[in-house]
Amino acid sequence: MGLLFPNSAVAVLADQKTADIFKGTVIKHGFEFIQVQNLQLGAYRLQKVLPQLIVLDSDVPDFNEHSLRLLIEKNPNVKNIPVLLLSRSNGNFEYLQNKFDLDLKIVDRKQHKDITAEIEKYLQPCIILKFWGVRGSAPSANAEYMKYGGNTTCVQIESPIHDDILILDCGTGIRNLGNEIAERIQNQASGHLFITHPHWDHIQGFPFFKPFYHSKNRFRIHMPEQYRGGTEEILSGHMTKTFFPVTLDMFEADIEYVTQSEEMQHYNGFTLEYMVANHPTKTAMYKIQIGGYVIVFAPDNELNEDPTPIRFNDRFEHFISNCDLLIHDGQFDKEMYKNRVGWGHSSWEATVELARRNHVKRLYLTHHDPDSTDEILDRISKKLEQYQNNPFADIRLAKEGAVIKLPLQKSVSAYKK
Ligand SMILES: [Zn+2]
Numbered sequence: 468m469g470l471l472f473p474n475s476a477v478a479v480l481a482d483q484k485t486a487d488i489f490k491g492t493v494i495k496h497g498f499e500f501i502q503v504q505n506l507q508l509g510a511y512r513l514q515k516v517l518p519q520l521i522v523l524d525s526d527v528p529d530f531n532e533h534s535l536r537l538l539i540e541k542n543p544n545v546k547n548i549p550v551l552l553l554s555r556s557n558g559n560f561e562y563l564q565n566k567f568d569l570d571l572k573i574v575d576r577k578q579h580k581d582i583t584a585e586i587e588k589y590l591q592p593c594i595i596l597k598f599w600g601v602r603g604s605a606p607s608a609n610a611e612y613m614k615y616g617g618n619t620t621c622v623q624i625e626s627p628i629h630d631d632i633l634i635l636d637c638g639t640g641i642r643n644l645g646n647e648i649a650e651r652i653q654n655q656a657s658g659h660l661f662i663t664h665p666h667w668d669h670i671q672g673f674p675f676f677k678p679f680y681h682s683k684n685r686f687r688i689h690m691p692e693q694y695r696g697g698t699e700e701i702l703s704g705h706m707t708k709t710f711f712p713v714t715l716d717m718f719e720a721d722i723e724y725v726t727q728s729e730e731m732q733h734y735n736g737f738t739l740e741y742m743v744a745n746h747p748t749k750t751a752m753y754k755i756q757i758g759g760y761v762i763v764f765a766p767d768n769e770l771n772e773d774p775t776p777i778r779f780n781d782r783f784e785h786f787i788s789n790c791d792l793l794i795h796d797g798q799f800d801k802e803m804y805k806n807r808v809g810w811g812h813s814s815w816e817a818t819v820e821l822a823r824r825n826h827v828k829r830l831y832l833t834h835h836d837p838d839s840t841d842e843i844l845d846r847i848s849k850k851l852e853q854y855q856n857n858p859f860a861d862i863r864l865a866k867e868g869a870v871i872k873l874p875l876q877k878s879v880s881a882y883k884k
Pocket residue numbers: 603604666668669766767834
């Protein structure tokens with residue numbers, strides 16, 4: 468069962484006649500078909516479900532900015548769900564994408580074949596990644612940071628090939644993920660937590676992960692060996708009575724601590740290896756192969772024109788070459804970086820340049836500086852648009868709550884063999 472989209476539903480805000488055009492397609496793919504006649508009803512109906520896709524007909528009687536705002540206010544998750552807007556030929560709705568910060572795709576409502584083809588794309592089984600925390604260094608909870616989010620690093624990967632929950636880093640973002648797991652799958656959770664390194668911003672949420680406190684859950688926690696010890700020693704040092712009232716032995720779940728080696732390891736449904744980052748403590752940049760995709764996760768890594776040792780850049784370029792998705796440190800811009808050389812973080816410009824040179828297909832910049840407000844990040848985001856579709860299939864700033872979907876190229880059963 469999927470955790471991210473447990474209902475496997477498509478929400479359709481359209482009249483019966485329009486809905487009938489693609490109802491069969493949705494049901495054929497095993498999705499529940501939820502239809503309401505207008506936006507107002509949709510605002511309340513969606514509070515009970517988390518659909519994979521929203522199909523919205525611009526011909527519903529209350530299609531206007533006021534009703535759209537209500538829908539989003541009642542369902543903040545709508546911002547992370549793709550919306551397929553069926554548009555009249557004279558409708559110019561592109562502006563809604565920016566105005567409401569939506570993942571919006573527009574199709575002509577008269578082109579029935581196009582509508583069905585678009586919907587089918589969204590219903591393919593996918594590897595899904597979700598950002599639960601994208602902030603670097605320290606959480607930033609101020610109002611002017613809320614569009615991109617204030618929690619520190621945490622990413623979840625979900626795959627239809629197996630039920631294990633994959634988690635990358637446990638910054639403060641992991642708390643919300645844990646609450647979601649506790650609520651949705653209660654106490655049968657099992658999975659892996661791969662920690663890149665034990666700097667505060669990557670482990671601060673660790674003791675607040677609810678599934679650790681139930682005996683039926685099972686997790687393996689991985690981290691590269693540190694100067695002062697392996698995974699268990701480092702985490703127990705962080706959780707002594709001086710710093711926190713709970714110690715590791717008070718967790719109820721079945722937990723195994725793994726000190727991770729760089730070599731490729733095979734797990735149920737995926738492989739994982741890592742390269743050590745250019746960062747002040749031993750830090751993993753994880754490479755995960757899952758569902759036919761290569762994903763590299765490197766939230767803390769300094770790209771420097773004058774690296775020491777010099778071979779680091781060559782090795783890293785080889786490591787990310789042609790990967791399908793790179794999630795990389797872009798904490799600063801070029802100007803900020805000049806005064807922060809050696810801090811272990813990169814400018815977004817250097818990251819884009821390196822990714823481009825090495826034919827990375829999708830690039831997400833993360834570990835946003837705690838002083839970068841939404842306004843600052845919006846400006847960077849605007850600059851990234853020039854690279855969208857050329858050379859990158861996708862390039863964005865990571866945003867808390869955002870989801871990346873990578874459709875499987877083969878059937879789920881083909882990967883299980
Ligand atoms: Zn960090």
